[in-house]
Amino acid sequence: MGGGGGAEEELTAQETALYDRQIRVWGVDAQKRLSKAHVLVCGMNGTTTEFCKNIVLAGVGSLSLMDDHLVTEDDLNANFLIPHDESIYGGRSRAEVCCESLKDFNPMVRVAVEKGDPSLIDGEFLDKFDIIVVSCASIKTKLLINDNCRKRSKHIAFYAIECKDSCGEIFVDLQNHSYVQKVGGEPKPKELAYPSLQEAISVPWKNLPRKTTKLYFAMRVLENYESSEGRNACEASLSDLPAVLALRKDMCDKMSSSESQIPTALLERLLAAGKKQHPPVCAILGGILGQEVIKSISGKGDPIKNFFYYDAADGKGIAEDIPPLSSD
Numbered sequence: 001m002g003g004g005g006g007a008e009e010e011l012t013a014q015e016t017a018l019y020d021r022q023i024r025v026w027g028v029d030a031q032k033r034l035s036k037a038h039v040l041v042c043g044m045n046g047t048t049t050e051f052c053k054n055i056v057l058a059g060v061g062s063l064s065l066m067d068d069h070l071v072t073e074d075d076l077n078a079n080f081l082i083p084h085d086e087s088i089y090g091g092r093s094r095a096e097v098c099c100e101s102l103k104d105f106n107p108m109v110r111v112a113v114e115k116g117d118p119s120l121i122d123g124e125f126l127d128k129f130d131i132i133v134v135s136c137a138s139i140k141t142k143l144l145i146n147d148n149c150r151k152r153s154k155h156i157a158f159y160a161i162e163c164k165d166s167c168g169e170i171f172v173d174l175q176n177h178s179y180v181q182k183v184g185g186e187p188k189p190k191e192l193a194y195p196s197l198q199e200a201i202s203v204p205w206k207n208l209p210r211k212t213t214k215l216y217f218a219m220r221v222l223e224n225y226e227s228s229e230g231r232n233a234c235e236a237s238l239s240d241l242p243a244v245l246a247l248r249k250d251m252c253d254k255m256s257s258s259e260s261q262i263p264t265a266l267l268e269r270l271l272a273a274g275k276k277q278h279p280p281v282c283a284i285l286g287g288i289l290g291q292e293v294i295k296s297i298s299g300k301g302d303p304i305k306n307f308f309y310y311d312a313a314d315g316k317g318i319a320e321d322i323p324p325l326s327s328d
Contacts, residue, residue, distance in 0.1 A: 011035065018108065019059050030298035035061050037297045038128060042066045042118040042145070043135035044094040046078025046277040047163040050286020051133065051293075053081075056102050058294060062110040063102065064129070065095040066118060078277040123148040126156055131293055133159045136233045136275070139201075139223040146173055146197040157296045160197065161289055162219070164234070165273030166312035168285040169219050171197055172292060172304050179299045194306055199324035205255040213318050215309045217262045218270060221248050234275040241271055269313075281312050288317070 011032060016023070023031050037060050041048050044067040056063060071089040075082055081101040082089050089097050095113045102111045118134065119141040126132065126148055134142050142160050149156040150173075160171040173194045180187045201220055208216075225247050226236055236244065244267055252259045288308060295301040307320040 009036070015059065015108065018106075022058060026294070026298055026300060030294075030300055031059065033297050033299070034294065035059055037130045038062045038064070039131040039133065039293070040064045040066065040114065040126075040129040041133045041135075042121075043137055044079065044081075044098045045075075045136055045163070045275075046080075046279055046282035047161055047168065047285045047289075048133060048135045049079050049081045049098060050282050051161070051289045052098070052102055052286075053105060054286060054290030055293060056105045056109045056111065058290070059106065060109055060297075062112070064112050064114045065099050065102075066114045066116060067094040067098075068115055068117070069094050071097055074275070078279045078282050080279075118145065121145055121148065123152050127152055127154060129156060130154075131157050131159070131296065133161065133289070133293075135161050138231075138233050139227050142171075143198055149173070150175060150196060157293070158197070159289060159293070161285060162233075163277045163282055163285055164270045165276050166278050166281055167215060167270060167273070168281055168310045169215065170285065170289055170292070170304070170308040171200065172306045172308075173197060173200075174296055174303060174305075177296070177303065179295070179301065179303065181302055192303070192305055195322070195324035200306055200322045203322055203324065205252075205257040205261070208322065212320060212322075213309050214261060214263060214266055215311060215318075216307060216320060216322070217257075218266050221251060221262060221267065222270060224251065236271055237274050238268065238271045241268060244271065278312065281310065284310055284317070 009032065015035060019031050039055060039060055041052060044065055052063060071082055071092060071094055075094060076084055081098040099111050099113050118137055132145060132149055134145055146158045149158045155175060158173040162169050173196060175194055177192045177194065179190055181190045205217065221244060222236060225244050226233065245264065248259055248262050292304055295303045304319050305321050307322055309318045309320065
């Protein structure tokens with residue numbers, strides 16, 4: 001079901017006036033739900049800042065930011081929320097600086113900093129939120145947070161998003177999601193059951209459709225490499241290519257799949273990117289994620305199930321429904 005709880009409380013006159021245009025698009029009930037939703041974002045980079053801007057402008061109830069890393073010059077490339085003035089960002093965390101900037105976008109939205117390490121988040125802490133977005137974290141951390149979301153008695157939607165220069169991936173887990181789909185102009189209730197992140201990345205490759213995007217496989221190879229080498233997210237570089245290609249062969253052999261599913265040129269592009277993010281791609285991914293979170297909260301519109309990929313090389317956005325292993 002949609003996040004943000006019920007929508008019994010009325011919008012204030014100020015909220016109705018401020019959000020008039022979007023209320024006309026998705027309705028008063030959706031705006032009420034949005035204004036009661038609480039979002040946590042772990043990892044502030046070019047992609048998540050675009051997402052944060054979008055949901056703050058849309059009128060989410062509250063937004064909490066978790067990223068204790070100190071701002072560096074590298075952050076200025078794609079993170080437009082950080083002023084290009086060292087006297088402002090020097091010695092401060094990404095979350096603190098981004099929080100300050102976001103408050104100016106919409107004073108009616110509560111934006112706050114949550115200090116801590118995402119890899120140490122427990123389930124009780126997550127109960128404060130309806131939506132969790134994780135970026136630039138290891139696969140181990142993503143799996144931990146996703147698993148904790150699923151163990152809570154309340155419904156917590158989980159999203160993971162990564163941008164590697166001109167390529168991007170979004171993962172969505174809404175667990176059991178109820179929403180309204182318009183069919184022939186008439187609203188029709190629908191339900192979707194989502195696999196966990198662990199289930200979605202554990203499917204044997206030979207069981208996947210032939211047309212599954214090559215980015216899906218490439219991202220799995222890179223996250224496995226970083227995990228096996230004890231690296232943090234996005235720390236692999238072009239110098240790691242020989243070892244990554246060896247891992248590709250090993251994974252493809254185990255999966256009875258062809259290495260042609262994961263072109264060397266694609267792995268080279270992703271490794272060369274490192275932590276670099278391409279601002280126009282950040283804007284696209286952040287826009288898609290913002291749209292998906294609003295769908296989840298409002299319970300209106302077909303959500304992505306369960307991966308979304310974008311590659312600026314061909315300008316295509318692809319949704320992939322990766323099913324879990326059958327229990328048969």
